[in-house]
Amino acid sequence: MIDNTPLFIVLPFIVIAFMLGIFLGRKNTEKNSVSSPFTLSSDYFKGLNYLLNEQTDKAIDVFVRMLEVGEETVDTHISLGNLYRQRGEVEQAIKIHQNIIAKPSLSLVKRNDALYELARDYMNAGLLDRAENLFLELIEKQSHVPPALKRLLSIYQQEHDWENAILTAKKLESASNKSYSQQVAHFYCELALVKYQAGHSREALKLVKKALGTDKQSVRASIIEGEINRNLGNCKAATRAYRRVEQQDPLLISEVLESLIQCYKELNNTKEIKAYLEHVLNKYGGITSILLYAQQIQQTADDKSAALFIVDSLRKKPSIRGLSSLIDISLDFTKGTAHDNLMILQEITNKLLENKPVYQCIQCGFNGKSMFWHCPSCKSWSSIKPIQGIEGE
Numbered sequence: 001m002i003d004n005t006p007l008f009i010v011l012p013f014i015v016i017a018f019m020l021g022i023f024l025g026r027k028n029t030e031k032n033s034v035s036s037p038f039t040l041s042s043d044y045f046k047g048l049n050y051l052l053n054e055q056t057d058k059a060i061d062v063f064v065r066m067l068e069v070g071e072e073t074v075d076t077h078i079s080l081g082n083l084y085r086q087r088g089e090v091e092q093a094i095k096i097h098q099n100i101i102a103k104p105s106l107s108l109v110k111r112n113d114a115l116y117e118l119a120r121d122y123m124n125a126g127l128l129d130r131a132e133n134l135f136l137e138l139i140e141k142q143s144h145v146p147p148a149l150k151r152l153l154s155i156y157q158q159e160h161d162w163e164n165a166i167l168t169a170k171k172l173e174s175a176s177n178k179s180y181s182q183q184v185a186h187f188y189c190e191l192a193l194v195k196y197q198a199g200h201s202r203e204a205l206k207l208v209k210k211a212l213g214t215d216k217q218s219v220r221a222s223i224i225e226g227e228i229n230r231n232l233g234n235c236k237a238a239t240r241a242y243r244r245v246e247q248q249d250p251l252l253i254s255e256v257l258e259s260l261i262q263c264y265k266e267l268n269n270t271k272e273i274k275a276y277l278e279h280v281l282n283k284y285g286g287i288t289s290i291l292l293y294a295q296q297i298q299q300t301a302d303d304k305s306a307a308l309f310i311v312d313s314l315r316k317k318p319s320i321r322g323l324s325s326l327i328d329i330s331l332d333f334t335k336g337t338a339h340d341n342l343m344i345l346q347e348i349t350n351k352l353l354e355n356k357p358v359y360q361c362i363q364c365g366f367n368g369k370s371m372f373w374h375c376p377s378c379k380s381w382s383s384i385k386p387i388q389g390i391e392g393e
């Protein structure tokens with residue numbers, strides 16, 4: 001079967017073929033005499049020919065067959081296996097790396113190198129249990145410790161094994177001198193949610209405390225704490241948790257404003273709703289606080305006053321969401337042609353907002369309409385924020 005492989009994919013294999021050629025040539029030269037030019041076997045040229053014809057599969061089979069695994073050739077074999085993995089041919093990669101490990105004469109260092117790559121193959125193949133066992137074996141042997149811990153952490157996150165994720169992240173902290181407190185706080189939050197969903201609110205609150213003890217900037221922990229307390233009827237504690245978000249990350253205030261207003265309503269403290277919204281408006285702005293404040297005006301005064309407030313705010317900070325709400329409110333007190341025109345405008349703004357993402361990852365640019373604490377694309381924690389500007393917050 002002839003591959004239609006692009007040159008940039010074949011190129012690494014050609015490089016390996018040349019390395020092989022040099023190695024084999026050197027061996028032959030040593031075997032013969034110093035003065036004679038080195039010779040290469042016909043298999044080598046057969047392999048090279050396959051490569052030049054873009055038949056990498058056949059070429060690699062030839063090279064692997066002609067080159068025995070030994071201390072001097074093991075790196076080439078490992079690289080070949082890695083190239084297979086990069087091409088998505090994990091089965092071949094596993095075969096090559098397993099073949100290396102099967103050689104009893106290999107030094108411990110080289111064996112561990114191959115073991116680490118084999119674990120990566122298993123990970124790519126989705127054989128997470130096997131990958132986990134090999135990474136644990138390497139860590140036990142004090143080999144490849146920081147990268148093995150890092151990949152182990154990724155496995156535990158994929159498996160939602162949050163307890164092992166916490167243990168591994170803590171080990172990784174001491175092995176790499178890098179802080180993992182933000183991630184660990186998220187793992188405690190994940191455990192808290194599991195407990196909360198199982199009806200164990202008190203235990204969930206204890207885990208939230210652990211999250212905040214690990215990372216006092218954890219907005220997610222504050223939001224979960226607010227929600228649990230609100231459902232327990234402890235609105236005062238809930239407002240304290242929600243108001244903490246302002247100090248933790250002002251970009252995420254919009255995530256708690258509605259819940260906070262509900263809590264103050266349950267506490268019959270409408271004065272505090274207005275005061276806090278005014279504080280947020282003056283200090284940070286943001287269309288969510290503008291619209292929630294307009295809602296308060298609607299409830300305490302009338303639609304026209306709310307519309308005037310939005311118009312005034314939009315002059316200072318243009319926003320499509322603000323315009324859409326202004327149209328919605330204005331529809332209630334307009335008639336005739338003005339009403340019909342507003343209906344057209346409403347349709348246009350709704351269409352504009354329909355496909356607009358609301359959140360974006362500051363690490364990779366992934367965007368969407370839902371808030372994620374763990375970016376589905378780049379797997380970063382706490383990297384997704386509300387989009388700012390005319391089309392966003």
Ligand SMILES: [Zn+2]
Pocket residue numbers: 361362363364365366375376377378379380383
């Ligand atoms: Zn991302």
